[in-house]
Amino acid sequence: xxxxxxxxxxxxxxxxxxxxxVHLRNWYTATLPPVCEPLIMLLAFGxxxxxxxxxxxxxxxxxxxxxxxxxGILAYTAFMSSFFQSLFGAYIRMHFQKSWEGQLTTQLRxxxxxxGEALWAATLATAYAAIVCLVLAGFGLADQLALHWAWxxxxxxxxxxxxxSFSAIxxxxxxxxxxxxxxxxxxxxxxxxxxxxxxxxxxxPDVPWLTATAQLNPLHHLAEGLRxxxxxxxxxxxxxxxGGLCLLLLxxxxxxxxxxxxxxxxxxG
Amino acid sequence: xxxxxAPRNGDNVLLSATGLxxxxxxxxxxxxxxxxxxxxxxxxxxxxNGAGKTTTLRMCYGFLRPDAGQIRIAGHDLAxxxxxxxxxxxxxxxxxxxxxxxxxxxxxxxxxxxxxPRQEDLLARIDVLIERFGLGPFANQKPETLxxxxxxxxxxxxxxxxxxxxxxxxxxxxxxxxxARVAVWELINGLRAEGLAVVLTTHYMDxxxxxxDRLLVLQAGKVRAAGQSREVLGDxxxxxxxxxxxQADGTAQVIExxxxxxxxxxxxxxxxxxxxxxxxxAAFVAAHPDLRYEVRPPTLDDLFLALAxxxxx
Numbered sequence: 181x182x183x184x185x186x187x188x189x190x191x192x193x194x195x196x197x198x199x200x201x202v203h204l205r206n207w208y209t210a211t212l213p214p215v216c217e218p219l220i221m222l223l224a225f226g227x228x229x230x231x232x233x234x235x236x237x238x239x240x241x242x243x244x245x246x247x248x249x250x251x252g253i254l255a256y257t258a259f260m261s262s263f264f265q266s267l268f269g270a271y272i273r274m275h276f277q278k279s280w281e282g283q284l285t286t287q288l289r290x291x292x293x294x295x296g297e298a299l300w301a302a303t304l305a306t307a308y309a310a311i312v313c314l315v316l317a318g319f320g321l322a323d324q325l326a327l328h329w330a331w332x333x334x335x336x337x338x339x340x341x342x343x344x345s346f347s348a349i350x351x352x353x354x355x356x357x358x359x360x361x362x363x364x365x366x367x368x369x370x371x372x373x374x375x376x377x378x379x380x381x382x383x384x385p386d387v388p389w390l391t392a393t394a395q396l397n398p399l400h401h402l403a404e405g406l407r408x409x410x411x412x413x414x415x416x417x418x419x420x421x422x423g424g425l426c427l428l429l430l431x432x433x434x435x436x437x438x439x440x441x442x443x444x445x446x447x448x449g
Numbered sequence: 450x451x452x453x454x455a456p457r458n459g460d461n462v463l464l465s466a467t468g469l470x471x472x473x474x475x476x477x478x479x480x481x482x483x484x485x486x487x488x489x490x491x492x493x494x495x496x497x498n499g500a501g502k503t504t505t506l507r508m509c510y511g512f513l514r515p516d517a518g519q520i521r522i523a524g525h526d527l528a529x530x531x532x533x534x535x536x537x538x539x540x541x542x543x544x545x546x547x548x549x550x551x552x553x554x555x556x557x558x559x560x561x562x563x564x565x566p567r568q569e570d571l572l573a574r575i576d577v578l579i580e581r582f583g584l585g586p587f588a589n590q591k592p593e594t595l596x597x598x599x600x601x602x603x604x605x606x607x608x609x610x611x612x613x614x615x616x617x618x619x620x621x622x623x624x625x626x627x628x629a630r631v632a633v634w635e636l637i638n639g640l641r642a643e644g645l646a647v648v649l650t651t652h653y654m655d656x657x658x659x660x661x662d663r664l665l666v667l668q669a670g671k672v673r674a675a676g677q678s679r680e681v682l683g684d685x686x687x688x689x690x691x692x693x694x695x696q697a698d699g700t701a702q703v704i705e706x707x708x709x710x711x712x713x714x715x716x717x718x719x720x721x722x723x724x725x726x727x728x729x730x731a732a733f734v735a736a737h738p739d740l741r742y743e744v745r746p747p748t749l750d751d752l753f754l755a756l757a758x759x760x761x762x
Contacts, residue, residue: 285542
């Protein structure tokens, strides 16, 4: 069976609908982190650390740290929210809440449950990114930030695609971690390396191997692509590279996720 | 293996499984099982732990893919017409798998949504189920606040929320007190009366005997016996069970005598249980005219003891 087609099936969207309903019931607490996190980051790093840093050079042009940071936060939110939801959230639903088992005794198959989780992680991450945009707009109204605001809605589909591919990484670890006590491993092995080698929070140092490695990092291209678009109003090759790498990641990981999760859930290879 | 007995109510076969084979972790767990269940029939699936009951059931409701064999649910091949087949079956698993984020009513609504019904039909059906399963007072509570009996009621209500044709109930009364068990029995009888084909696994022999129209006894992944309970007991256990006090004088010699004639006595607490056919019983009576003992018809408990004894051999 084609592992990608269930992404478009009504059953996968029914799972997405379930997660959305649960989330919306707790919207007032669920919305706090995506509002507060960028706010704190922009205040602590953009304003606070930014004053110490002064200006930095990006693409040969000087800029203040706040402006460098804003698109990076947007990219990092897509990455982190999606990964967190598809790892912690999915693992808890699969292992502790047994909601996967309940769903799998209905008209839903594992492919639908897995795609439902991936779509939900991507949807939530995109919604969080939209909230970050509102926070950025708030800084814009306070004359702290000047971006090409019209591009913000346009980048949302790319953020969704990136988040979807990051969720495939999260689901991979959901499938293989032995227990919840091992949750720190994926953060140590994936989040930190991808996050640090991505130019989201600071420009990459001019180290050849690091620069070469970053070319394979979709988060790096997402951050750089958003930066080009939101700071200069220019669509750079980073956007295409980010989209391409995310599609590759999805194409490679989804069949692996399905196979590993089938083994984990059904005990059946 | 005994030949499956023809069920009594016509040919309206809603579950048909043929030649099911399944290996898990490199071990053959199910080896060529055939089973059918018709509309308005309860099929009891019995067997000791490790006999392959749950694996068979999981294949039948699409949780596991058989390595070989075919499963048809209400005429739909589970492998090639998965959606239609799954639409026609409902499952109550051994463990509670409620969605803890929703109330009792919310669980029914959410499960119903996984079948894409018309909203008004679903809500009307849920009202009927809440009433019929006695869940009204708890409809707006979270499932974890319910007693064990009501949790099981909710699990069964959830299994039939979409009006399936076949219901798989995997040990639906395990851990319940007698009153709650009887209440669940009544619900299962109600499903049968509605015309559902019900496949039931249980460790409670009285439950299997009371509820099942036919039994399918599994052992080591194969069908060991099938038919109505009396036929199954006759095939596997024998016609009579002799009970001897383990403390009585001379019992040890009698047990040796029985073993020498091929019987397989099993000691349960203070009694030895020995299954015998009619000639065996006649020989026993003739050989021990002064012995005090009790003779009774076999029960499904004897069946389990017999199967366990065969497994040990």
